[in-house]
Amino acid sequence: MSIDTSILREIFNDTPFTREERILIAGKFEKIKLKKGDTLLHADEVVYNQYYVSDGCLRTYFMDNSGKEHTLQFAIKDWWISDYTAFFTATKAVMTIECIQEATVYKVSRTSMESLYEGTPSLETFFRKKMEKAFSAFQKRILFSLSLTARERYTSFISTYPNIEQSVKNYHIASYLGITTESLSRIRKEITQ
DSSP, rough: OOOTTTTHHHHTTTTOOOHHHHHHHHHTTTTEEEOOTTTEEOOTTTEOOOOOOOEEEEEEEETTSSSSSEEEEETTTEEEEEEEEHHHOOOSSSEEEEEEEEEEEEEEEHHHHHHHHHHHHHHHHHHHHHHHHHHHHHHHHHHHHHHHHHHHHHHHHHHHHHHGGGGHHHHHHHHHHTHHHHHHHHOOOOOOO
């Protein structure tokens, strides 16, 4: 399914493409509309795609053996989302991606990305830079989880991602921070006093 090439300005910002490249790239992306509560990816599915979020909000979570959900990532406008370990290895997902606010995403497969890299070197540079930023953010999150108090993690979360808090439920934020919803409520109350 083809998409309007104007979306490429949103996805790839100011990356210059020839007319032919725009048409080729647009032909590799599929637009998907999601409703709140839809599951984009289930754990145990083989992962062939990654998704660009045009609008809305999604979350990636892992469910442990006791049935507890652990939110790993939120994705809002201009973010990419997938189970990247499974995506890069074409293996089964360990995470689930859920739509938590009505969303429009653009799906692109790993195979399509590889062929686009060969034909459009500026895309490989674009995605390398995105992955560098993502890796840095994940590493920072791990360090914060290990070294900061719950209150410090929360204040860091709201200052780093001010647009996410309004889009997600308290238990999703608490899960992301590794705390209970009661702890989150207490922290918020302390901050507002």
